[in-house]
Amino acid sequence: MLRQTSSVLLLAAALLTAASPASGQSDVVQTALHDYRVVTVADGFEIPWSIAFLPGGDMLVTEKGGRLRIVRDGELLPDPVPGIPEVLVRGQGGLMDVVPHPDFANNHILYLSYSKFVEGLRAGTTVVARGTFENDRFTLMDEIFTAVSDGSSHYGCRIAFDSDGYLFLSVGDRQAPPRGDLAAHPAQDNSNHHGVIIRLHDDGSVPDDNPFVGQAGAQPEIWSYGHRNPQGLVIHPETDAVWLTEHGPQGGDEVNVSTPGTNYGWPVIGYGVNYGSGSAIHGGTHAEGMEQPLHYWVPSIGVSGLAFYHGDKFPEWRGSLFAGGLSRARGDPLTIEGGRRPRGGTGFQGTGRGRALRRAGRPADHRG
Numbered sequence: 001m002l003r004q005t006s007s008v009l010l011l012a013a014a015l016l017t018a019a020s021p022a023s024g025q026s027d028v029v030q031t032a033l034h035d036y037r038v039v040t041v042a043d044g045f046e047i048p049w050s051i052a053f054l055p056g057g058d059m060l061v062t063e064k065g066g067r068l069r070i071v072r073d074g075e076l077l078p079d080p081v082p083g084i085p086e087v088l089v090r091g092q093g094g095l096m097d098v099v100p101h102p103d104f105a106n107n108h109i110l111y112l113s114y115s116k117f118v119e120g121l122r123a124g125t126t127v128v129a130r131g132t133f134e135n136d137r138f139t140l141m142d143e144i145f146t147a148v149s150d151g152s153s154h155y156g157c158r159i160a161f162d163s164d165g166y167l168f169l170s171v172g173d174r175q176a177p178p179r180g181d182l183a184a185h186p187a188q189d190n191s192n193h194h195g196v197i198i199r200l201h202d203d204g205s206v207p208d209d210n211p212f213v214g215q216a217g218a219q220p221e222i223w224s225y226g227h228r229n230p231q232g233l234v235i236h237p238e239t240d241a242v243w244l245t246e247h248g249p250q251g252g253d254e255v256n257v258s259t260p261g262t263n264y265g266w267p268v269i270g271y272g273v274n275y276g277s278g279s280a281i282h283g284g285t286h287a288e289g290m291e292q293p294l295h296y297w298v299p300s301i302g303v304s305g306l307a308f309y310h311g312d313k314f315p316e317w318r319g320s321l322f323a324g325g326l327s328r329a330r331g332d333p334l335t336i337e338g339g340r341r342p343r344g345g346t347g348f349q350g351t352g353r354g355r356a357l358r359r360a361g362r363p364a365d366h367r368g
């Protein structure tokens with residue numbers, strides 16, 4: 001089920017590199033706005049989860065099983081990076097995101113997110129660690145965030161930095177079952193980190209202006225809540241807004257823009273149903289005080305990596321949001337009209353699971 005090819009992982013890099021004819025590439029794919037080829041940049045990975053582009057041209061690729069790999073000059077180096085912290089590899093858990101510090105060129109700091117074993121918890125929790133990456137070795141500095149959460153899966157784990165240097169992280173709802181009093185679900189309860197976007201300084205300290213700072217009983221790292229399992233996260237390259245995609249249940253994957261203190265409704269409202277049975281989860285799709293998604297997919301695409309395109313090779317796609325999907329390997333360009341309402345379009349399609357999307361060509365730039 002988790003079988004995956006590197007060509008899919010590297011779809012974004014390939015796509016946005018405006019392929020010229022070479023080996024290891026697909027036939028021309030035609031879409032409404034642009035024709036393109038998919039080019040395999042490197043292969044040989046085991047369940048790759050994310051990519052980072054470093055100054056100098058190296059790519060780092062996480063493998064869910066706990067390894068960080070280096071792609072240099074188009075070749076996957078045989079040895080994994082030493083020094084990676086021990087991760088809990090179980091179900092959806094493992095080594096997930098890798099993101100360089102915005103000033104990586106000078107400080108060589110790298111951020112990793114992963115699931116970690118914690119005594120007493122069923123399947124660990126989501127952790128962000130930072131360390132230096134020099135001479136092809138990772139040296140752990142510290143764990144800057146450990147989510148207060150307990151559950152079976154839904155770790156979230158996407159990291160993004162905005163232009164002011166704030167670190168945003170998604171944490172899933174840990175698959176707490178949505179039943180009974182939905183308003184009492186952990187994703188609606190800010191005394192924990194289930195189903196949230198968090199905002200931190202680059203050292204893990206909490207910014208004074210986070211929305212729940214000073215609110216009794218609330219976790220001060222929370223920026224927005226009521227999410228299910230956000231696994232796409234990107235900062236808009238012009239507006240600095242925090243865009244995310246989150247997995248719905250059966251149907252109801254969503255695109256949201258995370259604003260401070262906002263409740264995105266899971267599991268009180270939504271557009272999906274229970275897996276298999278198709279029985280209702282939500283009382284409805286709308287509720288007072290709960291934000292509507294900008295876009296939703298029924299059926300779900302199995303959202304994953306997320307990127308804005310602002311390059312010049314494909315002018316009609318400029319400003320579009322590309323959403324990776326695990327179940328329908330594709331990137332969906334969503335045209336954002338007036339910065340607000342996305343419109344679905346025909347994007348690129350691959351042959352496997354579209355896990356990670358990063359725009360290539362701007363080293364260490366994870367804002368699009």
Ligand SMILES: [Ca+2]
Nearest residue numbers: 254264265266
């Ligand atoms: Ca929602």
